[in-house]
Amino acid sequence: MDVRTFQLSDYRPVTxxxxxxxxxxxxxxxxxxxxxxxxxxxxxxxxALVNDVVAGIVIGTIDNNKGYYYRIAVHPDYQRQGIGKSLIRGLQQRFEKKNVTKILISADEHNEPILSLYESLGYAASDFFRSFQKLSIVAG
Structure with a gap:
């Protein structure tokens, strides 16, 4: 498995x-x-690529020196193989290189089922960003 930055050629398989x-x-x-x-x-x-096939994606953003995990998705054929964890760790490294002061997980109704994945990697309930407003990703 290889985790790398999104490339334009990934657009169709990602969608x-x-x-x-x-x-x-x-x-x-x-x-x-x-x-x-x-x-x-x-x-x-x-x-995340497995044998050159896009198996997963994570989307993050930075706002006011805070890094946010916005959305993560792993194809059903590749779930429970550590891909989600690898994506989370890869994005965490990017956040650290960009000197974010805090890393948060956007917790909306769509992410609720996978919050335990983040907890398994050491994130706590205090790291979950819940908002009743639509999260507007803002460049930082």
């Missing part, structure tokens, strides 16, 4: 992955945020 994994509502929100993040800082969008 297909997101369509497969996410609900229609979550897909629309994620695609909007995905496009904004690519225009601001594509280094915070990582993909």
């Amino acid at each position: 297909q992955l997101l369509e497969t994994v996410l609900s229609a509502e979550c897909y629309e929100l994620t695609m909007e945020a995905f496009g904004r993040q690519l225009s601001w800082d594509s280094e915070l969008v990582l993909v």
